[in-house]
Structure formats: structure tokens, C-alpha cells
Amino acid sequence: MIDNIVRLSVERRYLLLTLVLVIIGIGTWSYQRLPIDAVPDITNVQVQINTEAPGYSPLEAEQRITFPVETALYGLPKLSYTRSISRYGLSQITVVFEEGTDIYFARNLIDERLATLKSVLPPGLEPEMGPIATGLGEIFVYTLKAKHGAKMPDGSPVTPMALREAQDWIVKPQLAQVPGVVEVNTIGGFDKQYHVMPDPAKLLEMKLAITDIREALVSNNDNAGAGYIENNGEQLLVRSPGQLKTIADIENVVVGHKGSVPVLVKDVAEVGLGKELRTGAATRNGKETVMGTVMMLVGENSREVAALSNEKFQQIQASLPDWIEAEAVYNRTSLVDKAINTVQKNLLEGALLVIVILFLLLGNIRAALITAAVIPIAMMMTITGMVQRGVSANLMSLGALDFGLIVDGAVIIVENCIRRLCEAQKQQGGILALQARLQEVKEATIEVIRPSLFGVGIITAVYLPIFTLSGVEGKMFHPMATTVVIALLCAMVLSLTVVPAAIAIFMGGKISEKESIIIRGAKAIYRPALELVLKFKLLILAGALGLVILCTWLASTLGSEFVPQLDEGDIALHALRITGTGLEQSVEMQELLEKTIINIEEVDKVYAKVGTPEVATDPMPPNVADTFVMLKPRSEWPVPDKPKAQLVAEIEQAVTALPGNNYEFTQPIQMRFNELISGVRADVAIKVFGDDLDTLLASANVVASLTQGLPGAADTRVEQVAGLPMLSVIPKRKVMARYGLNIDDIQSLVSTSIGGQQAGLIYEGDRRFKLVIRLPEQLRRDIQKLKVLPVATPNGYVPLQEVATLEVKPAPAQISRENGKRRVVVTTNVRGRDLGSFVADLQATLRAELELQDGYWLEYGGTFEQLESASKKLSWVVPVTLALIVGILILAFGSVKDALIIFTGVPLALTGGVLALWFRGMPLSISAGVGFIALSGVAVLNGLVMLAFIKQLWREKSDLNSAVIEGAIVRLRPVLMTALVASLGFVPMALNTGTGAEVQRPLATVVIGGIISSTLLTLFVLPTLYQLVHGKANKQ
């Protein structure tokens, strides 16, 4: 079949070249659709369901909202698990679906369930799904602040409320229109509200209750439409406007009567603009600000959407009042550009190097160009494939591409064709006739196609284990493996078809195969060297074995890291304060923190989100602030090449001196991923499930102390759930009865007085603002004053403390649930002991010594689970892959012996990689691991090409010794070429220091080092081994 394809390609060569144009066309079209990002998206398929419940405490939020919503989600198809948190004023349920579930399908399912829920939830509460975004979604952030010294038109200073109004009604509606934007999330400032603040004493005097005010406001604030009338043939629409517009309007609403005199709102209350009870704030360079975060729809091109958002943002500036300064503080475009530049630069430089090498070694510019042409065409096909497979272009997916590897197959074919054509021309003593030329090309191609096909097949096969990685590792490395496999397959198809066709067309004239000086020199050295080596077979083999052993030991001494972390160029840090810290207090502490950070010379901007934004994509309590530190370009640093780690250490040192803050340093995108994935990040997690919070906590504490007692346990801790101070107003039922009061009277008084109650909206054109009844600030803040808050009774009043107990007590700060049940997690890490035995020990101990009440149970989780499943998978995938490779080799040679000879090359190839890592002082990482994988493929490919030829020669000449030497010398050029192009193609990657280079450097280093050792192996050890093995057989 392969022969037929090659024959067809050569005969229909012009058709094929036309097809190439089509491929380029499709590739260009696909390129427009290729999502480009800095890093692969590792977010799982999840939907957040947020329910805002103003005033609800964690307990109420859980009981009234979280529980019914979770229950409604039971039995969703493809549901993986649910987890939830209930906090002050918010219930958030995260529904995680199985990998590969369509997000829109999942959202539809949830939407259906939520629709049936409406009647179960307290009125006025609407569960909403979070934006359709992933961890890469936050692509553009901007802040609004008052211009320096600017005043509002009426001469008053610019308030956070005015800034928020501009954000809500000018900036946000316009930015939300940008294609690809799914949400513009606001944090900071104050939502403008109209507040009616009743004076309790005046209400008593007028014998009115707060509910009277509310009723009056609700029933005096509406427009009514009344159809139309026809008047002398003209149609008149009828309407009766009655909406309240100004503060004066509100003040003049009639609340009741005293005698015959109407009592107005202003007689019993103050009316003014007031601040909402906000859950989040934003700061920038040490000052409060209003911040907007543009979130991108899943699967969009972040670079493009960020750029469009920025463009729109610049346009919006013109429509803003002149006292507002709007500034973009984070733009993903710059990071993506930097990362993509790194990749592009590497690929371009690699491609150039490859072309130069080809030209130098082939000595034929046309042949070199034909080979090099494979690079762009294969790239176009790869891009098409990536778009089809939904893989985004990023550091990881493009990082492992090596044009050297891609052209390997083509190099072998082109080299053989030229050699054959050249020989044929020499024999004929002139230019070949067309038919003879075509025949020569066909034969030359078919001669080497098999080994090169098998080689590519093997390289593809070794990538298979990567596809079995699951979870975060899988998400990181699947795109890489997919891209490489697509590229290799494309290159394979091209070398079967387009390459022979192109040779047939373009290599018509006299072929000047000047064996270049390099090759001639190499051959001159190689022949004696090989002959020498063949004399000391055993010594060479022993040396090779020694090298393998040495490198195995060396590998064990190398440090290790997981995935080399992409340096995003900026710093993010969580500033953590104790539970119960108030928002304003937290903002004050944050301002001080930012003023300290901004003084560091390398820092350009610093901004932070404190607490929860409008859309609770990241529901933080007020005591946590996500702080983002944007750095100046390195050229502006006092010491431009200061390592980032050192800068982070300096910042850490500076901020640690500040009172009351604890810090966790990370990077913006990384932070977001952590927030979304959010699973337990310790080695072992023991989850205690049950009903009663106190019992849960008590059991968790027992679990923790038992765990701590085990050898190997480290950093054991119990999830922080308690510790939020809470003021409880507990009604005294008996006393209340004496005054003729119901519980509800007190509860609604307390909630209206302190939390406020909405009594409609005030419209200002398009803008609408809440009208809220709430006690004046000086009353609602003061517990002593609240105690004497008059409660209206049928006969007058009674102070609140008479009918209710007010006490401040710590209460749960948050209630976490998983799969529909309350849980408290105990986490522990394991040091100096293997995880497996620790977990077994732990389970046995807990089973023996922990007594749980009925209805309480334990579950185990943590990273050990993933490790277990990963090693289980690898334990069968790796042998299968190895068997597969041996199978392919056996298929190629029809000989188990030869297959094994080639196979022994793999560990020898790896030695070079290990040495290179050791030499550059790099740790082992998954990136390096991928390099090793690629390397094994190349090693096998080289061995295959060499042995196939030797074997053929042996069959022709039936003299093993000369067949080995001759064969090896003839294959010197392709082996050197493939080795040089593959390793030089990676050189720019290995030396680059740009953004994202840290991810690619280990991979490139391993491949370069490994190819050097693998080439030496192919050139010397393989012939030796072959002769040794077959020599014995020969003698017999």
C-alpha cells in the first residue's frame, strides 16, 4: 500500500503540489481560529451556582439555600461531585462534571433543575450560574479613580460611590459588548443607594412602625400605564407618572396622620444617599478604588479578547466625566505576546538552523529547500489539527515542537533520493530521462520509507503514556502530546507524498552532489574509528553499560520539581488576616501594605481585591485580599538581571514587618487556577462528614490528634471553620408574649434596622438605585444603642433588650459541604515515609481508635489518590507501550533479535539527557520527562535507519563485517543530519531566557544532550552490537 501511495504521488506530482496549496489555505484559515494563550487551561468542567442572600449568616445560607440547591442537583448525568460553601450573604455551590462534558450541556441541565427550585427557596433569592469562564478568564483589569485634585461638578470631592456609578453605568455596559467577553465583574466603591433613616424616637411619637414607612414608600413610587384613548381621530397614550425622583420627593411621601395633619417621611426620618453593606472592596497603590475585571468566555482567544477589551476601554475613556481617571492595570495580551514571542523566536531560529544544516550537509540548495518546505506545511497542518482537536496554542503545546524531529523523515528520503539520482546520473553520464528519474525517485523513497515510517510511528507511540495522565498533569501535558503527535503524523504523510513528488519535479537538472567537506571529513574520521571500535567490542559494550549505570545514579541525585513554573512576570499574593476582620479594617491594612510594596523600585503598580466581588467568582471573606503586584519592565530596574525569586524575597521581607498580615506568594494566573480547582492540596485529607457542626469539629480534632501521633505525619491541621464573631439577637419568648409581640416582629425590626430593607427603586434615566430603609449609621453600629432600640408594641414601646438577649459569640465563619453533606477536613503531609504505608497505617489507626457517632463517616482524599491512580495506570501503560514499540520493531525487521538490539539503544540515549541536565544544574521535571520520551523515539529511529541498511547490505553482499562497515558509512550522513537538525532545532529553546522559556528549557536540554549520546551510540555501539550478535549466529 505504501508503495502504491508513493507511486501515485510521484506520478500525480502536480496534483499533489496543488493539494499543498489547499493545505496552506486551510491552515491559514485555521490559524485565525486558533485560540492562543500563555498556558494550557487546567480548569475542570465546573459550574458555579451563586446565590446572593443579603443579610444571611452562614448557618441560614446553608439551611435555606445551599441545602435545597444541592439536593436538586442529585443525579445529574455526568456529575462528578459537588462542593459548596455557605458564608455571610452568599451560598456558592461548585458543580464539577466529568472531564469532557460539554459546558453548555452541563449548564442547561443545571438551569433546568434550578427552575424547579424557585418555590423552595426564600422569596427574592435567585440562584445564578457563574460566568462561563475558566481559570484563564480574567484577562483584563482596570481601575477607576479620581483625577489628582479633581472635584465633582458640584464642587464636592469625588466619592467611591460616584466612581462606582460611572463603572456600573458607563464603563461596564460598553465593555460587556466586546465579543468574547462573558462578564465584567465589579469590585470596590459603593453601590449608590437612597437611604431612609428613621429616628426610632420620632416613630414612637407618631405611633408609626418601620413597616409603615416601607408600605408608604412602596405604594407611592410607581408609574402606571393606562392604555390609550382616541380623541378626534388621534391616539393618545395615557400614563400616570408617580415615581419618586429626588430626595425631596422621598421626604414628602406621606407616612401617616397625626390628627388631621399628614406625617411625612421627613418628619420621622432622614433621607440621603447611603452606602450599601458591601462584601468587597478594591485598592490600588494604597488607595481605595473601583475595579473592573473583564472575563473571557470559555474557548475564546484570550489575546484577541484582551486586545479588543483594551481598545474598547480606550474609547470609553472619552465618554467618562473628566474627573475620573481610568487605567488598565492588567492586560493578558502582554503576557501572551511575550510567551508566544518566545515560542516563535525558538521555532523560527530552529527552522533557520535546520535549513542551514541541510544545505551544508546535502550540498544541494534545492534539496535543502524541499526538506525545509516540510516545516511550514507540516506546521499549517498541525494548526488545522489543533483547531479541530480544540487544543490552544500555548507554551506547553508548542513548547515540545522541534522542527528537527519533524523533518527527520523527509531528510532521510531526500538524502537517499539524491544519493540514488546522483549515482544514476554518474552511471548514465548525463541527465536522466523523465521516466527513469521518476522510477529512481520511487525506488529511493520506497527503499527508506519503511524504517522512517516505523521510526515516526515509534516516536508517536512513546507519547502514548502521556495521554493516560489525568487531572491537572493531564491537562498540562495532553495538549503538548497531541500537538507533537499531530505534527509528526503530518510530517510522516508529507514525506510519503509531497516530498517524493517535489523531488520528482524539482530535481530535474544535473544534480550536483558535492559531498560537503563536513561529510567527507566525518567519513574520513568515522571509518578508522569504527574499525577500531569493532576490534574492542566487549570493551565498548562494557563502557556503555558503565555509562548507563553511572547516569542512573546521577539521575537519582538530581533535584526534582513538578512542572517548571511559568514566570508570568508579575507577582500575586494573598494577604490574609484573622477571621472576623471587618472589611473597612481590612482595606486600611491593605492600603498600608500597598504603600509599602509600591515603594519597592521594581514595582510599577499594585492593586488588590478585598473580599467578594459583585459576581462571586472568587468568594473571599473580607479578611483576605488578592494582591497583584505588576512589575516594571526589567530595563527600568536598578539591577535589570535581578532574579525574580530575590525580588519576591525582598517584597516578602518588606511586608512581613507590617502588623496583622500573613502572606502567600503566587502569580496571577496560578492564583486563579488554585482558586478554581481548589481541591485539597495536602498529601492526605481525611474528610469527616456529618450533621452537627460542633460534633464534626470535635471529631475532626480527634482525627487530627490521632493523625499527628503517626510517624511521618507533618503539618497536620484542621480546616478553619469557626471563629467568626457574631452578634445574636435572641428573642425571649415569654417576655415577648407579655408585650404582645411575635418573634417575627423582632426579627424584621432587627434585620431592617441593621441590614436594611429595600423598598423599591429610584430611577435616574437608565440608572436605577435601590431605595433602602435602614437605621442611621451611629445607631446601628453601637451595640449599646441597639440594646435600647425601641420595639413598637400595641401599647407603646419596649426596649429591645427587654424582649431579646444580645450576645456576641464566635460562630461558624463558613460551612463547607461536599456531595451534599457537611464536612470538616483534616489535612496532613507525609515526610520521610512512603505515602502508601502511611495511608494504610492511618486508616487502620482511625478504624481502631476513632469512635464516630451514628451518621458520621470518614472519607480519604488528597494528592495520594491521584498518585495512586497515576501509578496504577502507568504500571500497565508503560509495559504496554514498550511492548508496542518492540512489536513495531519486530514488524519492521521480522527479527526479534534486531528489534532488541535497537531497543537497547534507548537507555544509552537517555544517558546523554541525564548528563546534560546535570551539567546545566537543572532538576528533573515532567518537562524533562517529555524530553526523554522524545529522545527515546529519536534513538529508535536512528537505530532503525542504520540497521535496516546494514541488513540490506548484508543480504546483498553476504559479508557481515564489510556490510556493517559499509552500511554504517553510507548511513553516516542521514544519521548525522537527523541528529544535527533535531538537536540544533532545540538549541534556541535551550538557551532562551524570555517569558515561558523556563518551561521549555529542560526539555530542549534533555533532547540536545540525549541526541549527542544517541548519535554516538548509533554510530558505534549499534554496529558493534549487531556484529557481536549476528557474528555468533554467522559462525554457527
Add this chain to the structure above:
Amino acid sequence: MNKLFVIISLLLYLTDVYAATAGKQPHGAESKTFTNSNLTLTLRIQDTKQGAYLLAKREDPPHTLLPDSLSVILNRMGGNQEIIEFEPYESGLRSKQFIAEPHSFVATIALSSKDDSFSWEWQKHEARTEIVNAYASQAGITTTVATGGEIKQHTQVYGQLTVPPQQRAEVHARFAGIVEQLFAGIGQTVKAGEQMARVQSNDSLQAYDVKAPIAGLVISRNMNIGELTSTLPLFAIVDTSVLWAQLMIFPSQRNQVAEGKSVHIIANGRQLDSTITSIIPSPDGQPYQLALVKVMNKDGKLSPGDLVTGIVDSQQKTVPVKIENRAIQTLNNKPVVFLNEGNAYQATPVTLGLQDDNYSEVVAGLSAGQTYVVDNSFLIKADIQKSGASHAH
């Protein structure tokens, strides 16, 4: 190949172990061992339900520790010194008194044996933190010295203004007859004894004068000239120059309100000072009592029926130590204030007594002259507890 995957799976293990190194510091050590040449002494704080003891023990067996040989002085922040006395306990010594919270001190320890004496120092700190002065002032942390002073506790009550019964009068015609003349109208002020009407008696057909029984304002006039008098009063007069505020005192407020206490009546935005004249039960069986307070109303701006707020000076006491309310924070569910000495801040539990709007009496835990944190005391609490702050999503 195989090795490669072994390495990778190994990596997965290693990296995860490395990933989670950040741990919490263990709780401050509760014991300390001192060694000198051949002598080993261990001090340990033992918590019991009643309180914490300081235990001392020689670890070099043949020697037993005698109470007299050991002297321990705890120096606490703010210059307090506690001399600990010991008694034999098990194989060592135990302090006679409890060690007060917080267990944060610099202990000076001296041990005398037959021919030698040793001394050590034990710096044991908890609920304590250090903040560089520059940052503390930048963060707005201020301190002040605790002093004695007055605490004025107030109780806020509401009530209504009423006219005392003796200042209200109805003017009747003594003998039925025809009203001949009327001298007063609504809104007119009359003096006591002033002639208000002239009525001709039906019996005697003599006209007689009807006079004002009290001075005051005429608030109603029910007859006109020529009408026959009935049982209805001719006029009603009230004297509003002095009103009574009837303040409602609910059961929980009774302790704070008593006859003779001064009251500030706030009515229509004005404050009038007075005292509680008497306290009477509520007339119609309501659960509250009424405190009667005289309110002068010379200018007539107040009127009966107005609702007024009364602020009763319920308790006034001169206390030896008082602190500002802003300084009080809770740590481990106990009220504390933070002592300051240089860069160091130490939480110290306090027992609070009387409290008014601004100050609280300190019954125990702080003495006059000690420096404590007033503004932004929360920051100190946050700093002490910050190691426990974690990010829970």
C-alpha cells in the same frame, strides 16, 4: 524507558511532598530544661481546670529539690513582678499560686545547692508580638497610660410629657344659670383669681363672678353668652410652665434608675437637665414603671404628649483604673487589652466593671500607670493571631 517512568512517578511523589511544606509553628513551648555542669532543672507549666501551676523538677535523680533552694521571679510586661513560692509535689516542686494568663514572662531563676548557686533566665512568650515603631505609627497604633477617673453610666429611656394634675383645672359655674359675660377665650393666659365669666343664677337671679382657680392657659371654652350652664365646665385651664416627663422604666432598667438621680431630657433637639422626682407603678397594669421628672417649660416650646428621650445618669463612680473602650479586644473569648513596651505588645486579660460610652472600669488585669494600646488595637490582635490566618476557598 521503564526507568523513565519510574522517575516520573517518583517525581509525582516528591513534588507533592515538597509542595506542601508550609506549616504552622507549634504552640509556644510550655516547659524548659536548664543544665549547668552536672545539674539539670526542668520547669513546666501545667494547666489544670482550676488554673495553671508551675512545676519544677531536678532531672538528675539523687537530688531532690527543696522549696527554699529555688527562687523564681516572673517579670511581666509593665514592670509587674511575681515571686513564685513552691511546695513539694510528687518528686519535685509545685507553685503555691496559680500562674496567671497569659503565660508570657521573663523568669529569673535561681537555684542554690549546698556549695553552689546557679541562675538562669527563661523568656517565655505567648499572646505577644513585636511591631517596629515606624510601622506601628504608620498603621495608626496609639498608646496611652491607664489612669483612674470617673465613669458615668447612662441609661436611655423614653417617655411622654404630661401635665401634672395640679396644673390642670376646669372652671365650673357654681350655680346653674345663664352666662352673662365671658372674659376669657381659648389661648388666653389667666392669672389665679382673675375674673373669667359672669353668670346669673337661676335660683337667686343674682349674677356672680366665676374666677380662675389657677394661673395658666385657657385651652377650652364650652359656653357662649346667653347659654344656660350645664354640668359641662365653662373653661379648662392648664399650666404648662412645668411639665412632667413620664419615663417608662422597664424591668431590666430598674436597677439603674432611682429617685433623685439626675436625668437629661431630650425633647425637640433640646436638652433639659432635671432629676427623677419619684417612681410610680404604671397606672394601667403595664409591665413598666413610670419615673416622673419635672421639666421646666417657661417658654412653652414643649407641649404635653410630646415624646421625649431621657438619659439617666444611672451610675457615677470614681474608679482606680479605667481604659478607653476602643482598647478592648477579645482574645480566646476573653476581653484583653494590649500592653506596650518599646516594640513589644502583650495581650493581658482584663476583668471589666462599669462601662460608659467611652470608658470602662478595669477591676483586675491592669493597673494605673501601665501603657496600653488605644487606637487600632485590632491590629495587635490580628498580628498575634495572624499565623492562624489561612485561605479557605
